Amino acid sequence: STKKTEQILNMNIKIPSTMKAWQFDAYVKDADYETVIDAMKLRTNVPTPIDIQDDDVLVKVQYTNVNPIDWKIATGGFHAALPITKFPLTPGLDIGGTIVKVGKNATGNWKVGDTVIADIGVAETTTVPPPSPGGSMGAFAEYAVVKASFCAKVPEDKLSTLTGLPVSALTAYQALFTGVNKSYTNTELGHINDGSKVLILAGSGGVGTIAIQLAKKLVKNCHVATTSTNVELCKSLGADQVINYKKEDWGELLAGQEYDIILDGVGIMEDLTERAPKVLKKGGDFVSIIQFDPSAFEKCPKDVRFALFMIKSDGGELQMIADMAVKKDLQVL
Secondary structure, eight states: HHHHHOOOOOOOHOOOOOOEEEEEOOTTTOOOHHHHHHHHHHEEEEEEEOOTTEEEEEEEEEEEEEHOOOHHHHTTTTTTOOOOSSBBBBOOEEEEEEEEEOOOOOOOSSSOOOEEEEEOHHHHHHHHHTTTOOOOOHHHHHHHHEEGGGEEEOOOGGHHHHSSSSHHHHHHHHHHHHHOOEEEEBBBBBBOOTTTTEEESSSSSSHHHHHHHHHHHHSSTTTEEEEOOHHHHHHHHTEEEEEEEETTOOHHHTTTSSSEEESSSSSSSIIIIIIIHHHHEEEEEEESSSSSOOHHHHHTTTTEEOOOOOOOOOHHHHHHHHHHTTSSOOOOO
């Protein structure tokens, strides 16, 4: 509320020297998500990253969101691309909370008391050496450091819902509407525009549900097909065609229809090597957010352009999508 915000702005906020945080002491190698969760330890005396850099803000975390990449990074499976070299690690990328400290050169007109969401930034924080003072990632804690330019301002009463947006929404947007981002191999990603035909694999997942809506709402005459067992949900979000992959083979069903792009949220190699060439137009894009098998580049058919996605944290893009959600132009599930 406005009254609460004014109270925050007029008070001298005391930031504790230590905080609670969930942490890993090392990679949990070759583990499933349940084993990874069991390996996390809740610590109550982790130093609070008070001495932020000039372009940072310190956020008191009220909500966070768990993404598949959080536990996959913890296994060390992405070490070649996203190396964690500083342990213990406080995982987590999505945050929703209140700014309690602003760096002196922070981008944007941020102030203490602002309610924000952000993707802390996996590619941006898993650098060598790790960034200081917060280290890599860090959302699963009472306080988190984030670059001011990664933040989007949201209404306080929408904070819990909108915290589910950052990683999923930026992934969906950037994979489909690039010019703003590159793949893991530095090639441009999707360029959908008026009349594009888009196939989204895993349409009822976190990325898929956002991707369906963005494609339909931001592009005129965009045809969106998707694969999911949750047919009615995907149709309600705007998908023109929903294929129940347990009953039908999308490669056979859509063969010869010359789609412009496939957004892959499944990671099955045969989708790239066998089904995609039947469905995509010559030179069409197969943009994967999950196919990290290095052999995919070698196995990719010659008429398919394979791109492995790497999200880029961007507060401006996140603000645009968050505003759509606030106006009820976008559902956050």
